[in-house]
Amino acid sequence: MKVVIAIDSLKGSLSSLEAGAAVREGILRADPSCEVAIRPLADGGEGTVEALTLGMGGKLRELSVKGPLGESTLAVYGILPESHTAILEISQAAGIMLVPKEKRNPLHTTSFGVGEMILDAVQRGCRRFIVGIGGSATNDGGIGMLQALGYEFLDASGKPLPFGAKGLRGLSEIRIDKALPELRECRFRIACDVTNPLCGENGCSAVFGPQKGADPAVIPEMDRWLSHYAKLSRAFFETADPDAPGAGAAGGLGFAFLSYTNAVLESGVRIVLKETRLSDFIKDADLVITGEGRLDAQTIMGKAPIGVAGIAKEYGKPVIAFSGSVSEDAVKCNAHGIDAFFPILRRAEPLSRCMEAKTAKRNLADTAEQVFRLLNAAKQLKGH
Known part of the structure; x- marks a missing residue:
């Protein structure tokens, strides 16, 4: 499976490339045969x-x-x-x-x-x-x-x-x-x-x-x-x-x-997506992964993950998003190209602890691993 990761920074925790590396770590734990490409992502602001x-x-x-x-x-x-x-x-x-x-x-x-x-x-x-x-x-x-x-x-x-x-x-x-x-x-x-x-x-x-x-x-x-x-x-x-x-x-x-x-x-x-030639990577991918620190209704207002999802849908690619946290209205993202999204918080911890780079990296990698284990299980079910 070819996977392209273009995830925005988790502000205060991980940069775009650090977040991408954490997701890749989790993917390869679940399926070492995956071919994973990490692309930088930002919206013109910090990072x-x-x-x-x-x-x-x-x-x-x-x-x-x-x-x-x-x-x-x-x-x-x-x-x-x-x-x-x-x-x-x-x-x-x-x-x-x-x-x-x-x-x-x-x-x-x-x-x-x-x-x-x-x-x-x-x-x-x-x-x-x-x-x-x-x-x-x-x-x-x-x-x-x-x-x-x-x-x-x-x-x-x-x-x-x-x-x-x-x-x-x-x-x-x-x-x-x-x-x-x-x-x-x-x-x-x-x-x-x-x-x-x-x-x-x-x-x-x-x-x-x-x-x-x-x-x-x-x-x-x-x-x-x-x-x-x-x-x-x-x-x-x-x-x-x-x-x-x-x-x-x-x-x-x-x-x-x-x-x-x-x-x-x-x-x-748009500047970032064009300059990084993200579409060149997505067109040959099987799955696209994006995300940001918080996924909510504002995400669909032209923020980076929706830009990624838009390109993915031009090529008919499925999109998964990971986020530090999600709001109730984040479901609106499903109608804008993000097929499924997953919050990465896995245990009750103080916000300051969750925001630590070490904790965010662990949570992101662990969540990605379990999602890809689920995808592997789904493949086995499909085979039956």
């Missing part, structure tokens, strides 16, 4: 860099950049040398998890470190970029990132704007003549499932500002500053459309990418 880079034979690079509060932080991104591709997650440099809760305030947080990561990748020959854009702590419209790439944002006296959304308050002039020349050669695929515009009641300030620690009184002000920024940007770039779906992603980083770089916003799952 995408590791899944794509290591799963496609690339290398990880660590560098020091400015974090969201302007402090030094270590960021990791991936490089695929053969295709001159860099794989980034903006959360590595501008993520909300990098900011203590008591210090969260988008007036002060910057996306500058994201630009430093891009600059480093460009200097190493990368011209193709895959960028996961979720989990930001910022609402600066991406000007921090653009400043790191050579764009100038100046106040009325000609001084560079300070970091954070508060810098936009004094924006008077934009200069593009010192922008990194190599950017013209670069292509950006932005993994983004957010459709919010830059401004307005559905814009980044109103919708995501409160989650990032914004005071309600300052939200309308940030919205006005971003609107002015968009208007000035329009003088240089025809693509500077604040109403474009996704322009409000990551505090306006979506707008910055769409306006100032050669970028397209795409479903994170």
